[in-house]
Amino acid sequence: MSDIKKFMYLNRRAPYGTIYAWESLEVVLIGAAFDQEVSLIFADDGVFQLVKGSDTSESDMKNFMPTYRTLGDYGVRHMYVDRASLAARGLSEDDLIEVAWEDYETEEEVDNIVEIVDTDQAAKLMAESEVVFSF
Amino acid sequence: MPIEVNGKTLETDEEGYLANINEWEPGVADVMAKEDELDLTDEHWDIINFLREYYEEYQIAPAVRVLTKAVGKKLGKDKGNSKYLYGLFPYGPGKQACRYAGLPKPTGCV
Amino acid sequence: MSDLFTVNKSPFEKNSLEAAIKFSLAGSSILMIEDGVYGAMKGTAAEDMVKGAMSDRKVYALKSDLMARAIKDDRVIEGIEVIDYAGFVDLVEANDKVQAWV
Numbered sequence: 001m002s003d004i005k006k007f008m009y010l011n012r013r014a015p016y017g018t019i020y021a022w023e024s025l026e027v028v029l030i031g032a033a034f035d036q037e038v039s040l041i042f043a044d045d046g047v048f049q050l051v052k053g054s055d056t057s058e059s060d061m062k063n064f065m066p067t068y069r070t071l072g073d074y075g076v077r078h079m080y081v082d083r084a085s086l087a088a089r090g091l092s093e094d095d096l097i098e099v100a101w102e103d104y105e106t107e108e109e110v111d112n113i114v115e116i117v118d119t120d121q122a123a124k125l126m127a128e129s130e131v132v133f134s135f
Numbered sequence: 136m137p138i139e140v141n142g143k144t145l146e147t148d149e150e151g152y153l154a155n156i157n158e159w160e161p162g163v164a165d166v167m168a169k170e171d172e173l174d175l176t177d178e179h180w181d182i183i184n185f186l187r188e189y190y191e192e193y194q195i196a197p198a199v200r201v202l203t204k205a206v207g208k209k210l211g212k213d214k215g216n217s218k219y220l221y222g223l224f225p226y227g228p229g230k231q232a233c234r235y236a237g238l239p240k241p242t243g244c245v
Numbered sequence: 246m247s248d249l250f251t252v253n254k255s256p257f258e259k260n261s262l263e264a265a266i267k268f269s270l271a272g273s274s275i276l277m278i279e280d281g282v283y284g285a286m287k288g289t290a291a292e293d294m295v296k297g298a299m300s301d302r303k304v305y306a307l308k309s310d311l312m313a314r315a316i317k318d319d320r321v322i323e324g325i326e327v328i329d330y331a332g333f334v335d336l337v338e339a340n341d342k343v344q345a346w347v
Contacts (some may be wrong), residue, residue: 017280034237051315058309070193073201090288104204
């Protein structure tokens with residue numbers, strides 16, 4: 001029961017063109033009930049999932065971008081973003097949403113769990129995880 | 136089964152959740168509570184309104200665990216526990232209160 | 246004789262845009278839709294390729310798909326025309342046929 005595993009969710013797809021991003025998000029939300037150490041990593045087109053300012057009012061699609069901002073409440077501790085993937089897409093940290101995290105028992109707070117990492121660091125983080133779910 | 140609210144017929148899914156969240160009005164909660172033989176108090180409305188604000192901001196219905204924590208933060212620790220919330224909504228704060236608030240069933244609720 | 250090429254895949258994930266550019270004649274129109282609109286962004290690894298195509302082809306991007314992906318007008322490469330659904334229909338009518346590059 002106390003066997004806490006490190007789960008890493010790897011997101012490599014753009015948010016709306018395919019169902020991958022939404023499916024990953026749903027699995028993270030559901031999986032949060034299992035008390036594991038959950039981190040997310042965004043690489044390749046997956047970095048587009050965190051770009052702020054999405055407006056689906058003319059697309060007849062549900063805008064699920066705001067949902068990422070509640071992931072801290074669901075126990076997600078880290079959201080890593082691959083620096084090279086951002087750069088290749090003309091994006092920087094300023095384009096990304098911020099996600100807060102708080103432990104309600106200890107009242108420990110983190111203003112933003114979104115963190116930009118280099119590719120070799122991303123590789124290390126995935127290697128250190130016990131399970132990597134790929135979307 | 137559709138419900139009648141202030142002369143309007145609103146569609147619901149097979150579990151009684153409103154089909155279209157945009158059709159919600161306070162009367163929806165009143166009608167649903169009446170069917171469950173529950174009298175809605177200000178304390179119930181605090182939770183219903185909280186859920187609607189949460190949905191507005193994050194576009195999902197929160198899991199019970201998240202709801203409990205968030206209510207505790209917003210409305211005080213004495214209300215942020217499952218005993219208090221189940222006292223208000225005996226069918227489960229996630230399911231029942233979300234239904235009254237016009238939200239979809241919380242993700243991960245079976 | 247001119248065709249409308251629609252591209253609906255991200256240029257960073259598939260080569261649909263690159264291929265559509267390669268296989269389209271000068272004077273063709275290329276319309277980016279769905280994830281294809283990522284090709285319309287300034288400052289990306291695909292920008293030079295898109296600008297190259299614009300020398301003798303007209304490039305368009307669908308507004309609703311740009312909006313959903315948080316690509317504001319000021320981040321769209323200059324010279325790409327942003328159109329709505331009505332503009333899409335006009336483009337279809339103005340061309341001989343539509344080639345969907347997926």
